[in-house]
Structures are given as structure tokens and as C-alpha cells.
Amino acid sequence: MGAHFADRLLSAIEDKGAPACVGFDPQLEQLPPELLGRAGPADAASDDAAVRALEVFGRGVIEVIAPYVPAIKINIAFFEPYQEAGIGAYRRLVAHARATGLIVIGDIKRADIGHSATRYADGHLGREDSADAVTVNAYFGIDGVRPFIAASGSGEHGVFVLVQTSNPSAATVQDVVMNGGGSFVEHVAAMVQSWAVDEAPVGESGYSCIGAVVSPRDTDSTRRIRALMPSCLFLVPGFGAQGRTADEVATCFRSDGTGALVTASRSIIYTQSRTPSRDWKAGVDEACRELVAQIRRVVHAG
């Protein structure tokens, strides 16, 4: 058995000196043109050709970022349009990223009733070739999460439960006010904290293998969510393209400077669409180093 997920992640964050994660959400139209063949995206019209381009791009991104950041989040949604070929590429990239020493979060956002959730867990966690951690949806309650805990190998793998998301319509579901005050998202946060300590192994660091996806909406609500979930590591999307400010992100950390892993996706991997003449790997390299510097400033300011 390996070390607990939270301990592994915190140790990797310390090694790299920043709680930074690159999100890999690859879209064919945004790939460096040289990966697509002379005709551009049209050359990659078949699923196999498209997947080959995504995979070459992914391996390049992984190699560039591995020295700078502790973790990568790979979003399976961007592979599913290519059906079985896409799933194969997702798996190979997960394995390649792990082989380079990155901690890999499989952004799969699955959940179902128990016996179906078990099958999702079988597919995506605790296998030789699966990610170190996955994201799951909270709508079913603990039944949709427990099979992933069971597949976590006594906490060696992590499970990030969606708590607060970054999209515009999230508030229509997540910010509704409950009887007795407090928002629905605070109810979910308190529930996930109880799962984190009652249902799942806690590491030496005091953090559970159950974490939470929390995209800060404003500093006040984020501070309340942080206080409700002392045992959960936060996976914080939306630094960069989704426009979260440094202050908002800083409130995702506990006062000891631990407790969050901050993710930027499009702003790191699509630098070439902003500066087409430049070598794409040099662009990713620079953007990744800048991300690390920004996140260090956030942690130290927090």
C-alpha cells in the first residue's frame, strides 16, 4: 500500500513549492497548427487522427509542466467525443503523466446510485492505469461517493466532491437559501466534511482522501465554506480563464497556507492561440512558470 493521497499531494506541493495544477481540456480547434497537419483541424477529421493530435499535444504539455507543478487535472469530457479512441488516449495520458511523477486528477464528474457508482469507480480509480484521484458529483449523497472511497485503497487515492462550481448558472442550484438560513452549498459542504472524517481515511496531515471542488464565488461565502470543511483539500478551478481573483482564491487556503490546489487550464495550454508565431512548448513553459509565481504570491498573501 502506498501513502495516503492527501499526504502524497501535500508532499508534492512542497517539493514543487506551489499548490498549482494544470488543467488539460484539449480542444482540436485550439491545438498548435503543426500538430494538426497542413490542412488544420480538417486534416484531423477522423476520430483516430484527432485523437493522435490530442495525444501528442498532451504528452508535450505533460513534459513541459512536470518540473514546475505537482499535479495535472485531465478532463475526460474532451476525450469522449472520440469514443473508444478517445478513452484510450485519456488512459495513456493519465499513465504518462503519472510516469513523469505528476499527481493526476481524473476530472470525470461521475456519480450514480450505489451499484452503478461501483462500476464507475471500477473504471476510474484504484487500477494500475487509473488516475490518483477523481472528481465526483454530490447529487446522490454518500451513495454516489462511497464506492469511490472503497476503491481508494485505504485512502491512497483521492475523491474530490463537487461542492461549488464556477459556471454562471451554478448559483441557481447551489446558492438557494435553506430553511434556517445558509445556502444549499453550505449544506453540501458540511455533509462532505462529515463524509471526509466519518466515511474515509484521514492522512497524517489531517486531511481526508475526500476533498472538494470549490470555485470561489466571493470571499465571504468562500471563507464560510473553508470553515465548514477543515479536513478537506480543495481543488480550485478557474484561476485564469474563469477569472477568479487572487483574494478569492486565497480564502480557499487554511491559515497555515495548506488546503488548496489551484488549477488553471485554458490560460496555460492555449498560449499559442494568443501568440501564434511562438513555439507552443515555449508558450506553455512560460505560462506555467507564471502560474506558479502567481499562486505563490496568493498563498503568501493569504
Add this chain to the structure above:
Amino acid sequence: MGAHFADRLLSAIEDKGAPACVGFDPQLEQLPPELLGRAGPADAASDDAAVRALEVFGRGVIEVIAPYVPAIKINIAFFEPYQEAGIGAYRRLVAHARATGLIVIGDIKRADIGHSATRYADGHLGREDSADAVTVNAYFGIDGVRPFIAASGSGEHGVFVLVQTSNPSAATVQDVVMNGGGSFVEHVAAMVQSWAVDEAPVGESGYSCIGAVVSPRDTDSTRRIRALMPSCLFLVPGFGAQGRTADEVATCFRSDGTGALVTASRSIIYTQSRTPSRDWKAGVDEACRELVAQIRRVVHAG
């Protein structure tokens, strides 16, 4: 462009004389032994062998049930443990079921923020080889659903949004009481109704291509949810193995006897594990005919 999804489904229900759907949730351990080879599940230890067995079983189930029911719901969770081989089998079974004339619901329960949800929709709806409808999760609000509406081909395809689920812990999320009374699930129900009429095409029948997954918890709450969602077809899981009563299921229908498609899964496809000596197709045949008869009684009693 084809007919609207709701009109197609209602017409298929009328043709078969019952709003019945078979859920296909295949587990290797429950397959008829003759499909697994002489050594049983151990013979199907490789992903490829396992997937071959699931696929033979699936084609058999489809052929047996197609004369009796209008629809099949295929749960992708049961294919994902087998990675790319599993996704290939899921796709081929979806296509085979459609070719036999069944309406196919891809039970994928996906959702993400907009640009990621778009990729899930690209993978699972509106393709030549994809399902007639899919299930999606409501946690992101309309942003997680709109890309599926966009992929619906002006309503030719359907999108069932998870509203009330059947699992034991569902209540911890879905039954929490809101400020001003009413449960969270009623809030979601009202929201999905507004999407169904404001965001999505409504068919000649008056039903939208946006439907809802509603597993009745008791007759009172189900009656309230039905009243909140007059424009939504309900996909009702849990008839049979999940133990919903006829009374509870009857409240999912509108007073005109339309408005719901009732699904049974394990009680139909796993008859052989209850009567091992019998030909498995004969068992599925009998269970499917009994399902249709039971659901007819429910509709007429409602």
C-alpha cells in the same frame, strides 16, 4: 429532421401499449453461465472477453424485449470498467437497439460547466450512432444541460435531468427544506420545468424534449413534483429491484395517463440467477411480458 423526441416516445408507447422501459445494467457475475465460457466469470478475466460476453448478452436482451416495450435504457457505468473495449460495446449496443426500433436512452448522468458539457454532448447525443436521449445531472444548473439541448437536433433527441433519485442517501441532498418551505428537489423540479418550456423545443404532444428522472419516494411528494412539471416526461427508475410500489409509480403520470416511462432493470435481465435451470432468453421474455402487464395495470389504476 426527424420528429420531436417526446412525440416519438409517446407514439412508441402507444404502439407497444405500455410506457415500459427495460434498464440494461449488465454485471458479469450475473450473466447466464453459458455466455461466460466453461470457467464462469474467471474465463472472462480479460476486458475483451468480458466485453464480448456483455455484448452477446445485450444483443440477446434487445432481441427478446423489442416486441414488447418501446424503450431501453443502457447504463454506460457498466461498460466503463472495460475502458475503450467497453465504450465500443456500449456504442454497438446502442446502435443495435435503435436498429431494432427501440428508443434508446443512454444513461450517462454527465454534466459539467458549459465548454466541458459541450464535449460530453458531442460524444453522446445527436451523432449517427448515439442514443435517442441521455440522462444528465442538474448540479450545474442550465449550463450543464444547454449543450445537450443544442445537440438535440431541434428536440429530435431527449434529455432527462436527474430530479429525484432512488438511492437511500438521496434524501440527505434532495429532501432538505428550503427557506419558505418546499424541498430542494421541488426547487430543482420547478427549475427543470422552466428549462423545458423556455430553453428547449416542445413537441406536438405538449411535452418538451427536456424530461426528468423521478424516482417516487412517496405519493404525496411525487404528486407535488408531477404538478410542478407538466411539460416534462418522467423517466421512472426502480420498478422491481428498487421496490417502488404501483401507487407511487402511478402518481408519476398525468391524469390523462401519459407523462411517464417506467423502467425495470435487474428484475428483467437477471431472471436466470433466480431460476438457473431455465433458458435465459425465456426468462427475460417472461419477465418483460409481466413488466408490461404490471405497468398497464398501474396506468389504468392511476
